[in-house]
Amino acid sequence: MLRYLYADQLKDYPALCASMFRDRADQFARRLGWDVQVDELGWERDDYDALNPLYVIWQRPDGTHGGSMRFLPTTGQTMVRDHFGNLTVGADITSPLIWECTRFCLARGAAPQVAGALMLAGGELMRGFSLTHFVGVFDARMVRIYRMIGSSPTVLGSSGKGRDQISVGLWEYAPDARMRVLRRAGISSALSEHWFARAFGHPPQIARQAA
Numbered sequence: 001m002l003r004y005l006y007a008d009q010l011k012d013y014p015a016l017c018a019s020m021f022r023d024r025a026d027q028f029a030r031r032l033g034w035d036v037q038v039d040e041l042g043w044e045r046d047d048y049d050a051l052n053p054l055y056v057i058w059q060r061p062d063g064t065h066g067g068s069m070r071f072l073p074t075t076g077q078t079m080v081r082d083h084f085g086n087l088t089v090g091a092d093i094t095s096p097l098i099w100e101c102t103r104f105c106l107a108r109g110a111a112p113q114v115a116g117a118l119m120l121a122g123g124e125l126m127r128g129f130s131l132t133h134f135v136g137v138f139d140a141r142m143v144r145i146y147r148m149i150g151s152s153p154t155v156l157g158s159s160g161k162g163r164d165q166i167s168v169g170l171w172e173y174a175p176d177a178r179m180r181v182l183r184r185a186g187i188s189s190a191l192s193e194h195w196f197a198r199a200f201g202h203p204p205q206i207a208r209q210a211a
Contacts (some may be wrong), residue, residue, distance in 0.1 A: 002121050002192070003059050007052045019065035020057060021045055023107040030153040032139070048079060048102065050070060056121040058114045060107075067114040069119040069122065070103040075134065080168055084137055087157030087168040091134050094108035099125070101171075116185030119151045123181060124196045128204035134171040140164070148184070151177055 003016070011019040021043030028034045028044055036044050051072060058066040072078055074093050078100040081092065101122060106114060122134060136153070138146075140163050146152045153169025160166055182189060193203040 001059050002117055002195040003055075003057045004121070004125075004196065005055050005057060006190055007049060007055070010055070013059075013063075015063045016059055016065055018043070019107070020055070020068050020105070023065050024068075024103060024105050026103050026108065028103075028161060048077070051077060054125075056111070056118055056125070058117050065107055066110050067106045067118050068103070069101055069105075069118050071122075071134075072102075072123065074098045074100055080133075080135055084166070084168050087159060087166075088100045088135075091156075093170075095132075097130065097132040099129075099131055099134055101134045104136075104138065104142065113167060113184075113186050115145055115148075116181055117187060119146075120178070120185045120187060120192055121195075122171070123151070123173070123178045124192055124204045125169055127178075128196055128200060128202075132173055135168065136171070137166060137168055143167075151181055165168045 003013075003149075005013065005016075018041070021041075025036075025038045025042055025044035028036045037046060038044050048070065054071045055068055057068040058105055060066045073096065074081075078093075079089070079102050080088065080100055081094075085092070104118065125131065126134070134153075135156075136154075151171065153171045156168045156170055158165055158167040182192065192210050197203045
């Protein structure tokens with residue numbers, strides 16, 4: 001199932017929290033070899049996790065992490081602004097209608113539907129909070145995943161080559177893309193809206209109308 005949790009809510013889900021940060025360490029430090037901080041618990045966390053971001057998490061039946069993404073409004077501190085401004089063609093991306101999406105993580109052995117479910121949740125956030133775009137940093141391996149899911153970004157800029165290439169991309173809200181991602185994830189529209197309403201008290205389309 002999908003859960004939408006702010007950082008200050010993670011304490012209520014200790015198994016989910018611990019497994020998410022351990023899986024991030026496994027993916028970013030061990031498998032990808034990124035220069036990230038891993039603490040004595042084996043968790044990968046950075047300064048942006050201290051800003052009370054919103055996490056979208058796929059929770060497995062046993063309560064542990066299957067995949068996740070992290071969201072922050074671009075009106076505050078963001079990874080793109082702080083570290084990848086050279087890839088945004090000179091633009092400072094700051095708007096209440098644009099959020100940053102980072103730390104796309106899949107646990108080892110995650111089912112194929114998990115990546116699609118996470119992208120679906122991103123679209124529900126766009127609908128629910130009247131967002132127009134997400135901006136995010138991604139590596140070369142994600143290009144194929146985004147294309148497979150049916151939700152590819154507009155690339156603003158890239159650095160590096162081959163497997164080491166890092167890009168900044170912009171995703172735009174599009175209702176037809178939601179239908180493609182629903183099919184890819186194998187999740188019904190009603191179930192997706194139920195998960196969103198459980199977190200925020202209303203389904204995403206009503207939140208969009210009220211915003």
